Amino acid sequence: MEINLDIRPNRRFEIIDVSALLCDQVGDALHPFRKAVYCSFHTTAGYLEQGVCRHLGHSRKQLDPFIRAVQKIFPHDAGYFHDRMQLRDELSDSQKEKEPVNADSHLTFIGAGLKNCVTYLHRPDEPVYFIELDGIYKDYVRERRTTVMAYDRAEIVHRGRIAIPVEGDHAIDSFNLKDARYGLFEQLEEWSRQYGVDKGCIDIRLAPEEEHVGMTVNEYETLLMRNDLPEVLSDPLRYVLKRSKKLLQHPAAIPGKTRDYAAYDLIHFYNDLMDQVPVGRSVIDRIFSVLSTPAKRILRLKRRISLLVSDSAETGPGHIVHGTYQSPILVQHHPAEDGVRYMDITLRRFT
Template identity: 45%
Template sequence: METEPIEVTLEINPRARVDLVDVRQRVAESHGDLLNSFPQALYASFHTTAGYLDQSLASRLNRQRDGLAPYLSFFRNVFPEGAGYKHDELHLREDLSDAQRQVEPLNADSHLAFISAGLRSCVTYRSRSDRPVYFIDLDGINKGHPRQRVTTVLGFNTEEEVARDRVTVPMSAHPVESVSLKDPRFGIYQRCQALITRHGVTKGRLQLALAPGEDQAGLTVNEYETLLMRHDLAEVLRDPLRFMAEKSRHLLADPRSIPNRTIDYAKYDMVRVFNELVDALRL
């Protein structure tokens, strides 16, 4: 008789704005060898600036801090903190109350890095007790205080596909556009819930994927805030290095903000930054 899936929820307190936490080790410390009974485990993040890399990419980066650091550094250089993002202009955010504006983090760079680096809110790993599984936080500190993070791990033996559906998502005539699949007009969430109910699924996952041939589109799980998705992300799609160049221009315009010009010029040297990514991916 197969063992029933086991679910563990962990609270994580980041130590820095960008932080790596070995969740498999954390589970072992708090629950012993619980996951060793299962050949697979699903890892889920409840956040849009913290998540996991796909196991194949994580393996390529050696799943070590030193291996992940250059990869994450590349996207932090492309999306530097405080580079003039509309999402960070809180007075323009109609989704926030005055009280929320007082505590809302300025984290557009973290959202864009999460999307561009291929971080995911939910991944499945084949279990290896000797290999870490990193929860990667890109916005772990807000105004000097650690944010409260939560992740869930589900150990399981096998999974079975019980249903498959196809939906059409209407797009505008704009060459660059983003839409929220949660929009009730599409009815996607309602259809998913109906399938879950019909098949009596108690432990499982929903997988959304583009149809074959959709080479000019992408999917990501992230906050659908208008300024972030329809301005900042659109700008990135038109000019991927726009915010990197904007931050560099501001630094050079104020020499007092550059204590060591040589180092900072190198920091914003695209050749060096790109080479770091190539080295990290072992291309």
């Protein structure tokens, strides 16, 4: 069963219960199904995995401060390259007037571990939260869309491995896997048709031997991916000091004490957050542990991403469901030894 929901946010940051919207639209039609995939078409609004929400008690009262903690690491309008419209040559003058200042929302999406596509065990009594990070800009209210696909069984119909060349001179680099040069989307579309998958999903997982690399689905805008993201990955604490004056109260005028001041304030911020989000300790520990050293773990980038497959005309051309600006992105913070990264692909058909 496939349902498409249109969502109109009321605020820039909003936590929206999609299960309540589904109930309003289709009643209890989803109740008989064992699982459901929730797919966002957007790069600044998405979902947390069910396990993370469970750690946070499926509660807005605990989810809200968790997301706000990550937002404090990436404050709004803090001089990001992505937000410097004079550098955005791909935009016309009229587009620059309307383009939102939202690099913080993209980085929060990645840093908090939000995903474009998640699979939940279907529990009608539990909320499913669509997390909106950039719903309103000036007087413009975004129109959001999410697809929900409910099913009982998923049959693996194909497994394969794909090599992605990642040659480059930068220690930290990112690669747009939707780029036609890699042939990834063309291959995935071909497999979905070859194996007769009209409703299903594609899991893309980094090969077990791959190190110093992660993935996300977001907008591959050059300034964001080649300037803002590498800056935070190279030294998260230094980045927080530079960008987030609200989070770090002490001045960073003495270079030798900069990191000590940052650690001091992060401890206070961490303890304050723990008072509000007690059951989410393991989740928040992972966020803050990354800030203590250069990013040996890339914030909450994943080793696996998922793409929904549908033959519905409502989800757009092609079988792979994705929004206009969504791209699978591979981010490495150390070059691959042979200049190639390997990904294992699993194609599933829903019944």
